[in-house]
Amino acid sequence: MNYIITSIFTLFFAVSSIFSIPYQEVETAFSQGNASKIMNLGTTKVLISIEGSEGVYSKSQGTQVLSNFFKNNPPKSFSFGFKGKETGASTFAVGDYQSKRLYRVSFKFKKVNTQHQIESITIIPQK
Numbered sequence: 001m002n003y004i005i006t007s008i009f010t011l012f013f014a015v016s017s018i019f020s021i022p023y024q025e026v027e028t029a030f031s032q033g034n035a036s037k038i039m040n041l042g043t044t045k046v047l048i049s050i051e052g053s054e055g056v057y058s059k060s061q062g063t064q065v066l067s068n069f070f071k072n073n074p075p076k077s078f079s080f081g082f083k084g085k086e087t088g089a090s091t092f093a094v095g096d097y098q099s100k101r102l103y104r105v106s107f108k109f110k111k112v113n114t115q116h117q118i119e120s121i122t123i124i125p126q127k
Contacts, residue, residue, distance in 0.1 A: 021091060021109050021116040023083055030078035030097060030105065035066035038118070043110060047120035054122075069123065073099035084109075091116070102126040 022041050029037035039046065039059045046062050048055060050069055057065055076098040084091035090110045097103040103123050110119040 021083070021086060021093075023080060023093065026093075026107065026118070027078055027080060027095070030095070031075055033070035033075040035063045035070060038066055038121075039063045042118035043112060046118055049120070049122040049124075051123065051125060066121075073097075073101075073103070075099060078105070090119070096126075097123070 039062045080095040082094040092108045095105045106122040108120040109116040
């Protein structure tokens with residue numbers, strides 16, 4: 001009986017993790033300045049806006065754009081201040097990225113098949 005209950009809980013948590021938004025992965029990648037990991041969590045094309053300069057980038061192009069940002073603004077910390085709803089076709093989240101200065105980072109997630117992926121990233125300095 002315990003085996004059945006354990007199996008059900010394991011299956012439930014495995015399935016729920018597939019459908020969840022990858023907040024922890026994004027938080028870790030931003031804290032480490034890992035541009036390729038961030039872009040791997042994104043859709044085929046990701047809108048990236050950094051301090052008012054924006055473009056729609058493929059994963060390889062977006063990796064270069066974010067790598068340049070991290071090179072010029074090495075990470076000290078990143079944490080989410082707001083996480084949107086876990087259900088629906090899209091949601092957003094807002095976090096604070098600390099480098100030489102503080103930046104507000106906004107993410108829009110889009111549900112693609114069974115996974116939520118990053119559709120856009122906006123990075124603006126805080127005053």
